[in-house]
Amino acid sequence: MTEQPFKLLHLPAVALRNVLQFLNPFDLFELSQCSQKATYIIPLSGSRKFKLVVNASPLSISVNDHVFHIGYNRSPPPSWFLKRTWKFMDSTVRVVYLSRQQLISYWDDRFVGLKTVFFHLSKIFNCAIESAKFYSIPAVIYMSIIDFISSRQSEIKELFVGGENLTDTNVTEIFERLRVTDHLSMCHRFSMPPPSISLNSKSMFIWNSGWITTEHLNSMKNGIVIHLDHSTLTDDKMTLFLNDWKSGQFPNLQYLYIQSTFLSKTFTPLGLPPLQDTVNPQFHMKTILGVEKFIY
Amino acid sequence: MTSPASSSEVKYLIESSEGNTFDVSGAALRQSNTFNAMFLNIGADGPIPFTDYNEATLKKVFEYCEHSVNEENYSGPKHQDDLSKWDLNFFNEMDQKMFIDVINASNFLDIERLTSYCCERIARMLRGKNTQEMIKVITLPTAEELEAKQKVEEKKAAAAKKVAEKAAETAEKTETLEELPVQQLVQTTRNKLTRKYLSFSNE
Numbered sequence A: 001m002t003e004q005p006f007k008l009l010h011l012p013a014v015a016l017r018n019v020l021q022f023l024n025p026f027d028l029f030e031l032s033q034c035s036q037k038a039t040y041i042i043p044l045s046g047s048r049k050f051k052l053v054v055n056a057s058p059l060s061i062s063v064n065d066h067v068f069h070i071g072y073n074r075s076p077p078p079s080w081f082l083k084r085t086w087k088f089m090d091s092t093v094r095v096v097y098l099s100r101q102q103l104i105s106y107w108d109d110r111f112v113g114l115k116t117v118f119f120h121l122s123k124i125f126n127c128a129i130e131s132a133k134f135y136s137i138p139a140v141i142y143m144s145i146i147d148f149i150s151s152r153q154s155e156i157k158e159l160f161v162g163g164e165n166l167t168d169t170n171v172t173e174i175f176e177r178l179r180v181t182d183h184l185s186m187c188h189r190f191s192m193p194p195p196s197i198s199l200n201s202k203s204m205f206i207w208n209s210g211w212i213t214t215e216h217l218n219s220m221k222n223g224i225v226i227h228l229d230h231s232t233l234t235d236d237k238m239t240l241f242l243n244d245w246k247s248g249q250f251p252n253l254q255y256l257y258i259q260s261t262f263l264s265k266t267f268t269p270l271g272l273p274p275l276q277d278t279v280n281p282q283f284h285m286k287t288i289l290g291v292e293k294f295i296y
Numbered sequence B: 001m002t003s004p005a006s007s008s009e010v011k012y013l014i015e016s017s018e019g020n021t022f023d024v025s026g027a028a029l030r031q032s033n034t035f036n037a038m039f040l041n042i043g044a045d046g047p048i049p050f051t052d053y054n055e056a057t058l059k060k061v062f063e064y065c066e067h068s069v070n071e072e073n074y075s076g077p078k079h080q081d082d083l084s085k086w087d088l089n090f091f092n093e094m095d096q097k098m099f100i101d102v103i104n105a106s107n108f109l110d111i112e113r114l115t116s117y118c119c120e121r122i123a124r125m126l127r128g129k130n131t132q133e134m135i136k137v138i139t140l141p142t143a144e145e146l147e148a149k150q151k152v153e154e155k156k157a158a159a160a161k162k163v164a165e166k167a168a169e170t171a172e173k174t175e176t177l178e179e180l181p182v183q184q185l186v187q188t189t190r191n192k193l194t195r196k197y198l199s200f201s202n203e
Helices: A013-021 A026-031 A035-045 A110-125 A139-152 A169-176 A214-218 A233-245 B033-038 B055-070 B085-092 B096-109 B112-126 B131-135 B145-200
Strands: A053-054 A060-063 A066-070 A082-088 A090-100 A103-109 A131-132 A155-161 A181-186 A203-206 A224-233 A255-258 A283-286 A293-294 B011-015 B021-025
Touching: A013 A035, A013 B096, A013 B112, A026 A035, A026 A082, A026 B112, A026 B131, A035 A110, A053 A090, A060 A110, A060 A181, A066 A110, A082 A103, A103 A110, A110 A139, A131 A139, A155 A169, A214 A224, A214 A233, A233 A255, A233 A293, A255 B145, B021 B055, B033 B096, B055 B085, B055 B112, B085 B112, B096 B112, B112 B131
Parallel strands: A053 A131, A066 A103, A131 A155, A155 A181, A181 A203, A203 A224, A224 A255
Antiparallel strands: A053 A060, A060 A066, A082 A090, A090 A103, A283 A293, B011 B021
């Protein structure tokens, strides 16, 4: 059969779905650019089950294993790459294929680009946002992305909290709107300990954890991994926590790392001698939630 | 000859849109989930009517089924590069119209393997194409064409509206002329009936 034009949209729904399932996210996106009708059929491809991840480093959005990078307009693409002109929301931009699974779109403002591409892809594929791993982006952009996510879903698997100039109110709002189920990473430092925020993810990395009180610690009952840096926990509070753990209140906990300058030098967990041999240190690796960790 | 038996020796008669009938083996026919659901257990009394499809299309579809009778059970889509020489010839000798008819028939008969291969071929025509190329392949109107179409439709709608308004005006005039005697007649009848009823109930 030679390649002659045919009416794709006239195919029966099952056949049309089969055709779309053979296309990768880039081809589906290209198809969505053809017309409004073509845009509407994209979810038939099963795109609702796609995994959409927003990344900060490099600034990009992944749909399954296909990556939409965001680049600066001032850096022209090499001439030998495949070029396209695509429309994201109301912006028409240059797009260059870097490989079969990576392309880059060029923007005057990369953060606006990230937001626009993210909004557009979410709408086209109509899939849940699995992970938002970005920080060091302006709070306005960060919060508008959070607004968008929370308008579509109440849970997210993975979230990094830490936009530039995020206020305490912003961060409290994020926790009110989104439940982080699997992995929470946070570098925001609260000026005052927030009254109650939900810290019940499986894995929690809190880099500036000076605001974490025993109350917050007690809310981490689901935690498999708890990592607190720059904590202000004292010997008494640590002992309280460890006693709770000993009594079985943290049944899933496999890895605990608490770094605090408020702990005395003589502090030992539950009065036991230090587990780490400081003279002849022996490191053991254990894979917890897919990540290798040193344990003692 | 038709029979509910599931032996591969059994032949079934298939009727096409032209009213023609032809034989298909039970083994080939059983690749159709539609057939399995409708006739496998109860059998068919007379030719099985697949009269939405022409003879050429149905023969092509069952030619594929006859060929793949001995192939292992279908387990998801195969990459086009894995197709046998026979499969490739089968697809290559079809023209565009026949190809679309085969997809439609295969889709109706729910023959997973054939539908899947056909769809993979269409997907291949789209893969790696840019928007303009895709629009050509799938014969979608371009933005300019859509705009022009919309303008024509708007003009048509405006013209239709004018006609409708004129018609309504004329109808209104006619109604006011005709309505009066009818209303009067109804009222007179009502009055007569009321009087009759009152006199009857007084008696």
